[in-house]
Amino acid sequence: MKIKTFAFILIVELMLSSCTATEKVNYEGIISSDYSEYSRPSIKDVEAIINNQNYLVGFSWVDSPINSIVLIKSSNNVYCAVKFTKVKRLNDETEASTFNSGAETFLANFDILELSKSGIKRESNNVELVDSASIGIGRLAFSVNNKTVRCGNSKLYWSYPTALSISDEDTATKLAPARALDLDKVNFFADGLNWVGYDDMRKHYKVPTIKGY
Numbered sequence: 001m002k003i004k005t006f007a008f009i010l011i012v013e014l015m016l017s018s019c020t021a022t023e024k025v026n027y028e029g030i031i032s033s034d035y036s037e038y039s040r041p042s043i044k045d046v047e048a049i050i051n052n053q054n055y056l057v058g059f060s061w062v063d064s065p066i067n068s069i070v071l072i073k074s075s076n077n078v079y080c081a082v083k084f085t086k087v088k089r090l091n092d093e094t095e096a097s098t099f100n101s102g103a104e105t106f107l108a109n110f111d112i113l114e115l116s117k118s119g120i121k122r123e124s125n126n127v128e129l130v131d132s133a134s135i136g137i138g139r140l141a142f143s144v145n146n147k148t149v150r151c152g153n154s155k156l157y158w159s160y161p162t163a164l165s166i167s168d169e170d171t172a173t174k175l176a177p178a179r180a181l182d183l184d185k186v187n188f189f190a191d192g193l194n195w196v197g198y199d200d201m202r203k204h205y206k207v208p209t210i211k212g213y
Contacts, residue, residue, distance in 0.1 A: 037203040037204065038058075038059055038200070038202075038203055038204065040058055040061065040159070040163065040204070041056075041204070043089075043160060043161070046063050046161060046163070047161060049063070049206060050063055050064065050065040050066065050161065050162060051065070053065050053068075053208065053209045054206040054207060054208050054209065055068070055070070055177040055206065055207040055208075055209065056163075056204060056205075056206055056207075057175075057177070057196060057202075057204060057205055057206075057207060058163075058202070058204040059198070059199055059200050059201070059202045059203075059204070060165050060166050060167075060168065060198050060199075060200070061159070061163040061164060061165040061166070061175075062163070062164055062175045062176075062177065062196070063161065063162045063163045064082075064083075064084060064162050064164075064177065065162075065209055066084055066085065066086070066087065066161075066162070067083060067084070067085060067181065068083065068084075068177075068178070068181065068209050069081050069082065069083045069177075069178040069180055069181070069183065069186060070082050070162075070164060070175060070176070070177060070178060071175065071176040071177075071178050071186065071188060071193065071195075072149075072151040072154065072156065072164070072173065072174070072175060073173065073174040073175075073176075073188075073195060074151045074152030074153055074154035074172075074173055075152065075153045075154050075170065075172035075173055076117070076152045076153040076154075077117055077152070078114060078115065078116055078117060078151055078152025078153070078154075079114070079115040079151075079188040080112055080113065080114045080115070080151035080152070081112065081113040081178060081180075081183050081186045081188070082110050082111070082112050082149060082164065083110060083111045083112075083183060084108055084109070084110045084161070084162040085109050085110060085111060085126070086107075086108065086109040087106075087107065087108045087109075087160060087161040087162060088106070088107040088108070089104060089105070089106050089107075089160060089161075090104065090105040090106075090107070091104065092104055092105050094133075101133045101134045101135075102133055103131075103132065103133040103134070104133075105130070105131070105132040105133070106130070106131040106132070106160035106161075107128070107129065107130055107131075108128070108129040108158065108160065108161065108162070109126050109127065109128055109129070110126075110127050110129070110149070111123065111124065111125045111126065111127070111183060112124050112127060112149070112151075112183075113183040113184070113186065114151065114152075115188060123183060128146065129146055129147060129149075129158045130145055130146050130147070131145055131147050131158070131159075131160060132145055147159075149164060151173075154166075154170065154172070154173040155167070155170075156173070166197060166198045167198070168198055168200070170197075170198060171197065171198065172197070173197065173198075174195040174196060174197050175195070175196055175197075176193045176194055176195045176196065177194065177207045177209075178193070179192075179209070179210050194207075
């Protein structure tokens with residue numbers, strides 16, 4: 001028994017020593033020197049980035065400054081422009097119980113412009129998003145959450161404050177920071193747009209807001 005235990009410990013030590021002291025495995029299973037270069041930063045850090053008028057582009061998401069616009073190209077070539085106009089966190093997190101997850105409540109409002117394949121534009125304003133605690137137990141649990149943004153056939157997921165995320169199963173949807181501040185001035189086909197899709201090898205980076213298209 002002692003021999004087997006010693007052998008097991010030796011194997012574990014060899015496995016650990018195969019990675020350098022600075023290597024970490026991020027949430028996507030990628031070994032890198034700093035997993036935070038791939039995963040989404042904390043809410044506090046994201047708020048600081050977008051409050052300084054920067055977009056944050058990640059492997060699956062784009063966070064945008066308030067009253068700036070992020071563009072969506074859907075899987076069926078419908079285009080949308082989304083502008084977050086207000087976000088709020090209630091700081092109401094509580095200890096989880098059998099009947100309540102205790103999660104904090106997050107809120108957001110956005111305007112959206114959709115350009116159909118036939119060229120028809122449709123705008124919706126002050127759309128509400130909610131991420132709150134679930135109440136109940138098992139199959140009886142429920143919540144008032146609304147965390148999805150739809151554009152054509154594409155379904156994106158919202159995370160506080162302004163992240164729009166693409167599912168890892170979605171290989172067609174693209175996102176791009178826009179430079180227009182008004183929905184009616186958006187040019188979905190401008191040459192300088194940087195469209196990005198889901199790519200778990202992409203490190204997150206900032207894009208400053210610059211007035212233009």
